[in-house]
Amino acid sequence: MSTISTLGLILLMLMILVGGKAGAQSFLALILNFGLLFLAIVLVAFHFSPLIVTLVTGMLVLALTIFMSSGDDLSSTVAFIASAVVLVVLVAVIVPVEQWALVQGFGPEDSEDLEGLSVLVGISFVQVTTATAILSTLGAIAEAAMAIAAGLSEILEQHPQVGLKALMGDGIAVGKQIIGTTFNTLFFGFFGGFLALFIWFTGVHYSFGEILNDKIFVSEILMILFAMVSVILTVPITTWVMTRAVAGQRKRADKAKMGE
Amino acid sequence: MQVMKGKRVQGWFWLLALVIGGLLIWGTQHNAGLYHDPIMKVTQVKTGRATKETDDFHNQDYQTKQTLTGHILNGSYRGRSLTVTNTYSQSGAMDQRYHVGSQLFVVVHQHTGQKLTATAKDVKRDTPILTMIWVVVALLLLIMQFSGFMAFLSVAANGVLFLMAILLNGSTQGAQVLWIFGSLAIVFAALTLWLVLGANRQMLITLATTLGGTAFSIIVALLVFHFTHERGMYYESMQYVTQLPRPLFLAETLLGSLGAVMDESTDIISSLFALKRERPELSANQVFKSGRQIGSTIMGPLINVLFFIFVADTFPMAMLYLKNGNSWGYTFSMNMSMGVVQSLISGIGIVLAVPLASFLASRFMEKKVSA
Known part of the structure; x- marks a missing residue:
């Protein structure tokens, strides 16, 4: 058996042991997300517009990730609406910045990997790199939105009559608790992945100025920064969507009572 | 009256942030x-x-x-x-x-x-990158205030440690990469959690969960590598490699897992502490059950975070492979397989941390949590 399938099986078993049916669903969501990502790459290779492919894939990934986890209806719906809003805001930030920074495609450090490959393939790499930045942030948006919504929903479950103002405060408080570690997830995730690149920089003795203007370096750091912006924005947006949803529920409940 | 004053102070902060940003852009242009x-x-x-x-x-x-x-x-x-x-x-x-x-x-x-x-x-490219850094710091401070400042501080401190570790790795020609980053992982975790949570019981429980979960995932990975003889892993497909790839790959995976496991344990344990504050009468078993419930909700999305960080990044190269007449299978092996292995190992750590966090929090949380 190959290493990938063995590790995959172990992960599946553990997820079922810990999360039961919900765990199996999350694992399925992971597989489907991989399928969507691969499909997106294939579609772009067939000359579909990278940005449109990414937006559609992005919405599907968010829906899959959020609704296939075991959250209750309220927190899942709130998390999905909030993360979709954040995704749209983020696209509006990423598109102009990628055009401005000119970090598309590959840098001189990639030449060895590119040996024997034709790079003149007629697909806009500005758009491909923009799509990459958006896709690499998707997981972080969904996770942050779910964490806030799940925390608030736990509080609502234990304390059904909590006031809207207090709920808003609770949301920001949960956000403040998670922001530090969420940032570190992003930091370690990205820096772990680019350990080799940074070792390259020190090994070849790049100067500080060269690193700061290097295409690959800037491209990577921008990806981390986009992910951080999206996580920061997710906190108030998710809390706000949740208070709206709870307010709506209570209004309906009041009306039903009046009707009796 | 106080609200008015608070609003005005905040208005001044926004103005200050804008002025600093303008100066930064102008400065990097000149x-x-x-x-x-x-x-x-x-x-x-x-x-x-x-x-x-x-x-x-x-x-x-x-x-x-x-x-x-x-x-x-x-x-x-x-x-x-x-x-x-x-x-x-x-x-x-x-x-x-x-x-x-x-x-x-x-x-x-x-x-x-x-x-x-x-x-x-x-x-x-210094103008766009510094501008974006400024945008992140400004948003962080304005929305998250003090917690935002601490988050920024912990990322900055980890960045400095990371740089020192890389220089140390360079001076040993990469022979000790796994030991350097392994022991640094412990320092990273302790420092980050101390900055984010402060030195208290909650921080200790979270630290124990983080280190336990990460260590378990690496042990499982090493066992699987041993028994499957690393079939289907293409170390030669790793990018920018200037030293022995296998320990480097393990160090990368270790670091990647660490952040996510830390994130998850903090989420679960801080939610459980908040719950206990709201409902002090809950028993240890009820707390454990709540923890498992929260954990099984967030573990899937969290594995996804790392999956997208590790694998989405291969988009441009994978597409180029496809445009150069390579098959889907070969494109996957040469670009995405290592990222998928990393995601799976991290996933194992993330799942194992759920029962660990719930157990430690339910058993070692003080009877009455002080606010």
Whole structure:
């Protein structure tokens, strides 16, 4: 058996042991997300517009990730609406910045990997790199939105009559608790992945100025920064969507009572 | 009255942030003097005709030559005007189109007589990157206030530690990469959690969960590597590798897992502490059940975070492989397989941390949590 399938099986078993049916669903969501990502790459290779492919894939990934986890209806719906809003805001930030920074495609450090490959393939790499930045942030948006919504929903479950103002405060408080570690997830995730690149920089003795203007370096750091912006924005947006949803529920409940 | 005052103070902070941002952008546009390499500012662009290119795989692209006129901003050639040519393609994988106002690093070849010949090397990118860093810091401080500042501090402190570890790794020629980053992981986790949570019981429980979960996942990975003989793992497909790839891969995975496991344990344990504050009468078993419930909700999304960080990044190269006539399977093996292995190992750590966090929190939380 190959290493990938063995590790995959172990992960599946553990997820079922810990999360039961919900765990199996999350694992399925992971597989489907991989399928969507691969499909997106294939579609772009067939000359579909990278940005449109990414937006559609992005919405599907968010829906899959959020609704296939075991959250209750309220927190899942709130998390999905909030993360979709954040995704749209983020696209509006990423598109102009990628055009401005000119970090598309590959840098001189990639030449060895590119040996024997034709790079003149007629697909806009500005758009491909923009799509990459958006896709690499998707997981972080969904996770942050779910964490806030799940925390608030736990509080609502234990304390059904909590006031809207207090709920808003609770949301920001949960956000403040998670922001530090969420940032570190992003930091370690990205820096772990680019350990080799940074070792390259020190090994070849790049100067500080060269690193700061290097295409690959800037491209990577921008990806981390986009992910951080999206996580920061997710906190108030998710809390706000949740208070709206709870307010709506209570209004309906009041009306039903009046009707009796 | 107090609300009014708070609003006004916040208004001043927003204004201050805007002014600092403006200064930063202006400053990086005029900092050519800080650079050793000559920088040219483009003042005029002449664009030639596009020529069609077709490669062996029938990919079509257009290449255009542009003639850029401008002057040097720094160094011994400061003020000298020059003309360089640049070729860009429609796809722009390895090249880029320049515009009036672009600042470029150039390599000067010859300076006999009046005429200066040079080639454009790359564009100056410090303005966009510093601007984005400023946007993140400003948003963080304005929305998250003190917690935002601490989050920023912990990322900055980890960045410095990371840099030191890389320099240490360089000075040992990469022979100790796993030990260096393994022991640093412990320091990273302790420092981060101390900065984010403060030194208290909650922090200790979270730290124990983080280290336990990460260590378990690496042990499981090593066992699987041993029994499957690493079949289907292509170390040669790793990018930018300048030293022995296997320990480097493990160190990368270790670091990647660490952040996510830390994130998850903090989420679960802080939610459980908040719950206990709201409902002090809950028993340890009820707390454990709540923890498992929260954990099984967030573990899936969290594995996804790492999956997208590790694998989405291979998009441009994977697409290029497909456009160069490679099969889907080969494209996957050469670009995505290592990222998938990393995601799976991290996933195992993330799942194992759920029962660990719930157990430790339910058993070692104080009877009455102080606010």
